[in-house]
Amino acid sequence: MKLTRRILMGAAAGGFLFSGTAAMAQTELTFWSWRQEDKAFYQDIIKKFQAKEPGITVKFETYAPENYQTILSTALAAGRGPDVIQARAYGNLETIATPGYLLALDKQNVPELANFPEAALVAETLRSDGKVYAIPFAMQAQLVVYNKKIFKDAGVNPPKTWDEMMTLAQALKAKNINPFSNGTATAWQNETIVGGLLSSMLGKEFEADIVSGKANFTDPRFVSALGKLKDISQYFAPNFIGVDYPSSQQLFVAGRAAMFAGGSYEVANFKNQNPTLDLGVFPAPVLKAGDQALIATYYDGGYAVNAKTEKKDAALKFVRFLATPEYGTAFTNTLKNLSPIKGIKIEDPITQDVAKLAENSMSYLMLVRFRYQEPSGSVLLQSNVQKMLAGQQTHEQAAAEINKGIATYYKPFQK
Numbered sequence: 001m002k003l004t005r006r007i008l009m010g011a012a013a014g015g016f017l018f019s020g021t022a023a024m025a026q027t028e029l030t031f032w033s034w035r036q037e038d039k040a041f042y043q044d045i046i047k048k049f050q051a052k053e054p055g056i057t058v059k060f061e062t063y064a065p066e067n068y069q070t071i072l073s074t075a076l077a078a079g080r081g082p083d084v085i086q087a088r089a090y091g092n093l094e095t096i097a098t099p100g101y102l103l104a105l106d107k108q109n110v111p112e113l114a115n116f117p118e119a120a121l122v123a124e125t126l127r128s129d130g131k132v133y134a135i136p137f138a139m140q141a142q143l144v145v146y147n148k149k150i151f152k153d154a155g156v157n158p159p160k161t162w163d164e165m166m167t168l169a170q171a172l173k174a175k176n177i178n179p180f181s182n183g184t185a186t187a188w189q190n191e192t193i194v195g196g197l198l199s200s201m202l203g204k205e206f207e208a209d210i211v212s213g214k215a216n217f218t219d220p221r222f223v224s225a226l227g228k229l230k231d232i233s234q235y236f237a238p239n240f241i242g243v244d245y246p247s248s249q250q251l252f253v254a255g256r257a258a259m260f261a262g263g264s265y266e267v268a269n270f271k272n273q274n275p276t277l278d279l280g281v282f283p284a285p286v287l288k289a290g291d292q293a294l295i296a297t298y299y300d301g302g303y304a305v306n307a308k309t310e311k312k313d314a315a316l317k318f319v320r321f322l323a324t325p326e327y328g329t330a331f332t333n334t335l336k337n338l339s340p341i342k343g344i345k346i347e348d349p350i351t352q353d354v355a356k357l358a359e360n361s362m363s364y365l366m367l368v369r370f371r372y373q374e375p376s377g378s379v380l381l382q383s384n385v386q387k388m389l390a391g392q393q394t395h396e397q398a399a400a401e402i403n404k405g406i407a408t409y410y411k412p413f414q415k
Helices: 002-025 036-052 065-077 090-097 111-115 118-122 148-154 162-174 189-212 220-235 245-253 266-273 312-321 325-335 349-357 365-369 377-389 395-407
Strands: 027-033 056-062 084-088 139-147 178-180 257-263 279-282 295-299 301-305 361-363
Touching: 027 036, 027 065, 027 312, 036 056, 036 312, 036 325, 056 312, 065 084, 065 090, 084 090, 084 312, 090 301, 139 148, 139 189, 139 266, 139 349, 148 162, 148 257, 148 279, 162 178, 162 220, 178 220, 189 220, 189 257, 189 295, 189 361, 189 365, 189 377, 220 377, 220 395, 245 257, 245 266, 257 266, 266 279, 266 349, 279 349, 295 365, 301 312, 361 365, 365 377, 377 395
Parallel strands: 027 056, 027 084, 178 257, 295 361
Antiparallel strands: 084 301, 139 257, 139 279, 139 295
């Protein structure tokens, strides 16, 4: 009996040591993001990944969006930071890829890159070396979100032309309905308003002319569009100059306004706050009937690997999982954001509508083209549109100031 007891005790002790060794062998990845509103989704996704890779755990941490880039850059510069990074795209990606903080991705270490369209990969590519540094996670669109019940009760329909938009706004106002909930106190919202309302009026040809240097931002097409924005602003939220982003959202969520000019990413947030909302989307109105209606699109960012991580193999397994159609489908249907991954299945009707509208789009111009140098096109557009709508300058002056800032580094404007 004593011998049997010793054997059992020895086996138990060996089992304890074995399980302890297994626990020590567990690889924990840190994953940073600014998407605080998506925390529940990522926690669920991490559980699914861990079920596939039981030897890897992932700790998800979020930071305030306005502070994220600074916190991340500071940590990476110190040789620290997370193993996996949710990184912004275009110019913001370059600020952390250029110093060598990110691991270059290719079809050898991430074969799933083949799941993405070229335009999505370009957003995550460092221009100086042509290498991809992040897995794209979303395509966003700037358009108009509207409350279908308010429209139905008021007997109005989504406008197609700018004149129809003005008539619609007047009709809603006459019924004591706020046409738009938008305010301009939060600077970056002024850029989303431009993308949501003016894209069709500007058009693909204008973008091509800007990129080639054939035109600049004093072009009559841009100046005139800003003037139209000034006209429609009388139908924004009451005292809109002092209305910030959260307040404009709440006005719409509470059903106190018919429309919100902004991003497709707002839909999920609005529905989460008020599940009874019946929402629809439509593109920026065209100047005249027969013109092509467009939405403004961009790629929101991607998933990158810290070049200095000591857990590269595990980190690559995780980002490869985030590049699969399985993940893209869950991302799209849960967050109502369009994943750029090929082969996803879109279940949500509004997201299907956004995907259809995205077939006719132009770039979300300043973010895609002019966020690589300072003063960035986004900051120039945001601040000058804000001043224009506050009556501090004319639309001609706003256009001239935007052009002047970009011309300090953009050679085609220096002719």
